[in-house]
Amino acid sequence: MFPAKCDYYRATSAAEAIDLLGRHDNARLLAGGHSLIPMMKLRLCEPAALIDIGRLEELRGVSENDIGDNALRIGALSTHTEIATSETLRTRCSLLAEAARQIGDPQVRNKGTIGGNIAHADPASDLPAVLVALGATIHILGPNGERSIAAPSFFTDLLTTALEPNEIVTTIEVPVAPPGSGSAYLKVEHPASGYAVCGAAATMTIEGSSCTAASLAFNGVAATPVHAEAVTAALAGTAADDSAFRAAVDAHLEIAEPLGDLHASGEYRVALAKVYGRRALEKARDRALS
Amino acid sequence: MSVKIEVEVNGTRHEREVDPRLLLVHFLREELSLTGTNVGCETSLCGACTVKMDGLTVKSCTQLAVQADGASITTIEGLSPEGELHPLQQAFWDEHGLQCGYCTPGMILAAEGLLAVNPSPGESEIRESLKGNLCRCTGYHNIVKAIQSAAKGGA
Numbered sequence: 001m002f003p004a005k006c007d008y009y010r011a012t013s014a015a016e017a018i019d020l021l022g023r024h025d026n027a028r029l030l031a032g033g034h035s036l037i038p039m040m041k042l043r044l045c046e047p048a049a050l051i052d053i054g055r056l057e058e059l060r061g062v063s064e065n066d067i068g069d070n071a072l073r074i075g076a077l078s079t080h081t082e083i084a085t086s087e088t089l090r091t092r093c094s095l096l097a098e099a100a101r102q103i104g105d106p107q108v109r110n111k112g113t114i115g116g117n118i119a120h121a122d123p124a125s126d127l128p129a130v131l132v133a134l135g136a137t138i139h140i141l142g143p144n145g146e147r148s149i150a151a152p153s154f155f156t157d158l159l160t161t162a163l164e165p166n167e168i169v170t171t172i173e174v175p176v177a178p179p180g181s182g183s184a185y186l187k188v189e190h191p192a193s194g195y196a197v198c199g200a201a202a203t204m205t206i207e208g209s210s211c212t213a214a215s216l217a218f219n220g221v222a223a224t225p226v227h228a229e230a231v232t233a234a235l236a237g238t239a240a241d242d243s244a245f246r247a248a249v250d251a252h253l254e255i256a257e258p259l260g261d262l263h264a265s266g267e268y269r270v271a272l273a274k275v276y277g278r279r280a281l282e283k284a285r286d287r288a289l290s
Numbered sequence: 291m292s293v294k295i296e297v298e299v300n301g302t303r304h305e306r307e308v309d310p311r312l313l314l315v316h317f318l319r320e321e322l323s324l325t326g327t328n329v330g331c332e333t334s335l336c337g338a339c340t341v342k343m344d345g346l347t348v349k350s351c352t353q354l355a356v357q358a359d360g361a362s363i364t365t366i367e368g369l370s371p372e373g374e375l376h377p378l379q380q381a382f383w384d385e386h387g388l389q390c391g392y393c394t395p396g397m398i399l400a401a402e403g404l405l406a407v408n409p410s411p412g413e414s415e416i417r418e419s420l421k422g423n424l425c426r427c428t429g430y431h432n433i434v435k436a437i438q439s440a441a442k443g444g445a
């Protein structure tokens with residue numbers, strides 16, 4: 001099993017990658033290759049040219065935002081291993097590190113990148129809902145310069161994003177977890193592939209014993225990440241106890257078009273989302289209090 | 291199109307013109323005749339093709355040879371000097387960590403990758419780190435024992 005014939009160009013800068021995308025028909029960016037190469041081997045995708053951005057150091061690494069100390073910038077080419085083991089992320093945005101650690105296996109994490117993960121936009125991926133729950137911003141570079149998109153607007157459909165053909169994700173900006181907050185990513189993984197059948201990402205800020213702010217989003221249950229804003233709106237200002245979480249999830253979690261396939265029906269995924277959404281909120285609260 | 295690449299494999303530099311679609315595992319097996327690295331599933335799941343690339347384990351069926359240009363690669367053949375067994379190889383032998391042996395090169399490279407960052411892993415850490423490596427024979431039990439024993443010996 002091997003890919004169809006294609007040409008190969010290695011970009012030496014993000015600007016050159018955009019230029020190369022514009023100059024070659026049916027060209028695809030190649031980052032870690034861990035979504036693209038499997039698809040090429042199955043001939044589900046036959047690009048005429050690969051533009052390898054895998055060595056662009058300018059797009060790699062986790063650093064603190066120079067605009068202030070309440071946001072972190074993550075280069076699109078940072079690998080899942082780099083994100084899972086980053087001390088900065090583990091202490092200041094642990095939700096992302098916790099989710100990255102649950103991706104695939106060590107070999108996959110050593111090669112796969114956050115930029116490739118979100119650009120591929122597989123509904124069963126682990127990072128999309130995490131970025132939605134965090135309120136992350138995706139920074140993009142294209143032929144007409146830079147632009148930024150809020151994570152919920154980035155994912156537009158199954159395997160489809162707001163990226164234009166010649167654009168490239170350069171960095172992902174995530175807010176630092178505020179004091180008194182906690183977060184959790186819980187995943188029901190497919191036993192063979194390891195991808196998410198349902199993944200629940202939650203954050204919560206606690207004052208005294210009440211929840212002052214929370215967010216909740218799901219992978220795997222619909223074509224794009226499900227942002228359960230109605231659930232967390234109902235929780236704001238209420239006592240952060242298990243019964244309140246259960247009531248809010250039962251009353252307000254709506255998944256308009258649940259995804260169903262041979263592994264799990266839509267109905268089952270909705271049932272999973274209710275249970276794991278509740279558990280993720282509980283764990284986020286427990287961590288906020290600890 | 292063919293692309294010139296230079297790769298160091300087990301300490302030896304190789305220069306080749308390759309088709310961009312050539313997978314790293316086929317480069318190793320067919321261009322360099324290093325057939326210790328096996329191809330199992332071809333779909334990124336079994337880990338039989340695991341090698342170390344610039345110090346990190348990767349599945350060589352899911353990398354293009356062109357991506358390895360400039361890299362330093364270790365395959366099972368390069369883990370220990372000719373005629374000697376690496377402590378992990380010895381431990382797999384001693385603890386019966388293999389039966390048919392098909393998964394073994396990948397298992398040992400994956401284990402070496404674990405011990406490089408975590409020299410004395412617990413059983414659950416070992417099992418978790420082998421998530422990307424499948425064995426159809428042993429039931430994993432003796433593989434875990436072999437890695438524990440190699441770790442105790444300071445592999």
Ligand SMILES: Cc1cc2nc3c(=O)[nH]c(=O)nc-3n(C[C@H](O)[C@H](O)[C@H](O)COP(=O)(O)OP(=O)(O)OC[C@H]3O[C@@H](n4cnc5c(N)ncnc54)[C@H](O)[C@@H]3O)c2cc1C
Binds near residue numbers: 031035117127
């Ligand atoms: C065995 C296996 C198990 C896996 N399990 C999981 C899992 O449990 N959870 C999970 O979330 N993922 C999983 N993955 C997917 C993995 O996370 C991929 O690494 C990731 O989805 C793609 O990242 P990449 O760097 O490999 O991208 P590539 O495969 O190189 O690219 C993917 C797509 O994104 C585009 N692209 C890449 N980078 C950019 C960029 N900077 N800007 C714009 N477009 C870009 C490419 O053109 C391509 O279309 C698994 C993969 C494998 C092989």
Ligand code: FES
Binds near residue numbers: 328331336337339
């Ligand atoms: S052959 Fe590469 S993972 Fe199975």
Ligand code: FES
Binds near residue numbers: 387389391424425
């Ligand atoms: S020993 Fe036969 S597959 Fe592992």
